[in-house]
Amino acid sequence: MRHVQRTLQRMVLRVVTHPKTTLLVSALVLAVCVGSAMAWLHISTHPDELFSHNVPFFKRWLDYSQKFPENEALVVVIEAKEGPAPPTQRWIEVADAIADRMRAMGDSVHGVDTHVPLEELGPQGILFQDREQLPGTYADLLQFSPLVEQSTGGGGGSALLGATPLDRLMGALSGSAVTYASPGSNQANAGQTRFVELLLDSWQKTIQKAAAAPGDEKPVSQTSPTFAMKDGAILPDLRQMTPESDPSRSGYYYLPDKSNPARHLLLVQIYPNVNYNSLTAITRVVDGIRREVKAVVEKFPEFTVGVTGRPALAADDMSTTDRDSHRSEIVALSVIFIGMALTLRSIWLALAAELTLAVAIGWTFGWAWVSVGRLNLLSLVFLIALIGIGMDYLVQILMAYRREARRRLRAKAIWSNVFLSVSLPINTACAGAAGAFLVSVFTEFRGAAELGIIAGGGCCCASYQVTRCCRRC
Numbered sequence: 001m002r003h004v005q006r007t008l009q010r011m012v013l014r015v016v017t018h019p020k021t022t023l024l025v026s027a028l029v030l031a032v033c034v035g036s037a038m039a040w041l042h043i044s045t046h047p048d049e050l051f052s053h054n055v056p057f058f059k060r061w062l063d064y065s066q067k068f069p070e071n072e073a074l075v076v077v078i079e080a081k082e083g084p085a086p087p088t089q090r091w092i093e094v095a096d097a098i099a100d101r102m103r104a105m106g107d108s109v110h111g112v113d114t115h116v117p118l119e120e121l122g123p124q125g126i127l128f129q130d131r132e133q134l135p136g137t138y139a140d141l142l143q144f145s146p147l148v149e150q151s152t153g154g155g156g157g158s159a160l161l162g163a164t165p166l167d168r169l170m171g172a173l174s175g176s177a178v179t180y181a182s183p184g185s186n187q188a189n190a191g192q193t194r195f196v197e198l199l200l201d202s203w204q205k206t207i208q209k210a211a212a213a214p215g216d217e218k219p220v221s222q223t224s225p226t227f228a229m230k231d232g233a234i235l236p237d238l239r240q241m242t243p244e245s246d247p248s249r250s251g252y253y254y255l256p257d258k259s260n261p262a263r264h265l266l267l268v269q270i271y272p273n274v275n276y277n278s279l280t281a282i283t284r285v286v287d288g289i290r291r292e293v294k295a296v297v298e299k300f301p302e303f304t305v306g307v308t309g310r311p312a313l314a315a316d317d318m319s320t321t322d323r324d325s326h327r328s329e330i331v332a333l334s335v336i337f338i339g340m341a342l343t344l345r346s347i348w349l350a351l352a353a354e355l356t357l358a359v360a361i362g363w364t365f366g367w368a369w370v371s372v373g374r375l376n377l378l379s380l381v382f383l384i385a386l387i388g389i390g391m392d393y394l395v396q397i398l399m400a401y402r403r404e405a406r407r408r409l410r411a412k413a414i415w416s417n418v419f420l421s422v423s424l425p426i427n428t429a430c431a432g433a434a435g436a437f438l439v440s441v442f443t444e445f446r447g448a449a450e451l452g453i454i455a456g457g458g459c460c461c462a463s464y465q466v467t468r469c470c471r472r473c
Contacts, residue, residue, distance in 0.1 A: 017412070030359055033366025041369040045318060045377050046276040050447035073113070073269040074286065075309040076293055080263065086302045091247045091254065091266050094300045098268050101296050108285050111271035115251035272311055279322040279380075286315035325380070332387045333357075340391075340398070349398055357390045364458035371453050378447035382455045389433055389458075396422045 048065075051058045065071055078094060080086050095114045102112045246264070247254035253267035270289060275281045290307050297305045333354060341350035364386060368375060400418040407414075433456075440452030 026359060029366075030362045033364075033369075034362050036369050037365035041365060041374065043278055043375045043380070044276055045279055045282070047314065047377065049276075049376055050378060050445065052444040052446050055444050069271065070113070070269060071310065072271070073309055074272055074289060074307060074311045076268040076270060077306045077308060078266040078268070078297075079257070079304050079306075081302055081304055083302070088246055088250075090300065090302065092250060092252060094297065094303055095247070095252055095266055095268050097296050097299070098293055101292050102268075102270050102289070105288070105292060108273055108288055109270055110273050113269040113271075115247075115253060269309075274311060279318045279325075281318075282311060283315045283319045283322075286312055321377075321380075325384075329383055329387070332384065336387065336391055340394075344398055344402060349402075353391070353394045353398065356394065357387065360390050360458070361386055364454065367457040368454045371457060372450050374450075375454075376447050376450055379451040379454050382451060382458055385455050386458045392429060393426050396425060 048062060053059055053062060076098060078091070078098075099112045099114045102109045247266060253269075255265050255267065257263040257265050272282075272285050272289060274285055286307070293305055293307060297303055337350050337354055340353050341347050344350060361383060364382065368379070368382075372379070397418065400422050401414065404414045404417045435456070437452040437456035440448045443449055
């Protein structure tokens with residue numbers, strides 16, 4: 001142990017003898033570390049990167065997230081303000097307006113989901129209806145069965161109605177072979193009239209769309225809602241015949257509010273393009289989506305809107321972390337500078353301590369690039385850790401320096417005495433702190449393991465840099 005101490009003491013004396021060379025070497029190492037970190041040390045703020053992907057339960061979670069991407073969606077929640085409930089068409093319009101605006105944000109959004117397209121549900125569509133409404137839906141379908149039979153040629157006397165399915169359909173309608181309302185109901189004629197209106201309106205729109213030049217299509221009537229198919233045909237929206245129709249009948253995510261079942265919420269799922277290469281990357285994307293959604297809803301004053309979901313929570317977390325971490329670092333360095341200046345009664349020594357600490361942190365960035373290659377959400381806090389740990393070393397050295405400097409000895413004698421009194425405590429403290437951090441590499445918690453590697457090496461960098469630089473004070 002005495003041999004090691006004498007070897008270190010000779011190194012200290014060389015530093016004192018060649019201060020300019022030492023400063024030049026330290027500056028070059030600092031430049032290499034900072035430059036390498038800026039060029040190749042990347043940041044990963046994705047929360048899924050904090051744990052080992054080899055752990056069974058976390059591997060299952062990642063597999064679940066991949067199979068159900070809607071869990072990663074940004075959810076826009078639309079709610080009607082107090083007062084009369086908006087009509088169904090207004091709910092659909094606000095959802096579609098938000099979807100159109102989001103699709104225009106190609107750089108920030110790669111997908112929008114407002115509803116389940118009914119034409120894609122096929123025979124499974126009935127499974128998505130409320131069980132209480134199912135008997136009524138079944139009764140409505142039965143009322144259309146005579147029309148279907150006669151238009152397809154399966155009903156008695158259908159040949160007399162026409163030679164083609166379209167002729168038979170029109171003949172059945174004109175002959176009152178089917179009514180939408182229940183037999184004997186006073187609403188029979190009104191139901192049939194409404195059905196014919198929707199049907200003719202859709203045909204007229206289809207013909208006009210086919211005849212018009214691209215971009216010149218004009219709506220025929222807003223009183224008979226229709227929707228377009230992928231092949232360009234316009235079909236009647238028969239759901240609008242039902243007075244109690246709501247957006248869920250069109251496949252939209254229209255759900256009762258759990259806190260107030262009398263009210264409903266309409267959901268729009270947005271899939272943002274998110275990069276996790278900085279603390280504010282996801283915040284910029286989500287804030288942009290929030291601004292666009294707010295601008296759309298301003299045209300629909302009867303609604304209020306909010307944004308939630310995992311990306312929204314992550315964006316708020318990152319924004320708060322970025323703001324508070326910068327504040328903490330500034331406050332920590334400021335308090336330490338003021339405290340050191342008051343304690344040592346020397347602004348120069350306090351400034352030298354801050355510069356020394358900054359160099360140690362710069363070296364640690366280089367160590368982070370060499371050892372781990374990235375920073376995660378947890379390892380980003382190593383700056384705060386090194387500020388406190390580095391100052392632990394500095395206090396011992398600076399106090400010993402002030403004590404020896406009062407004796408007006410030569411520089412070599414001063415630093416030889418300082419080193420003899422503080423080298424063992426500093427090296428012991430460094431070994432203890434580095435060991436405490438480095439043992440975290442044995443955990444499956446990847447965030448803590450990477451923090452341990454970076455902070456453990458940073459303790460050594462801080463100890464070495466503080467010991468060398470403070471000897472040149």
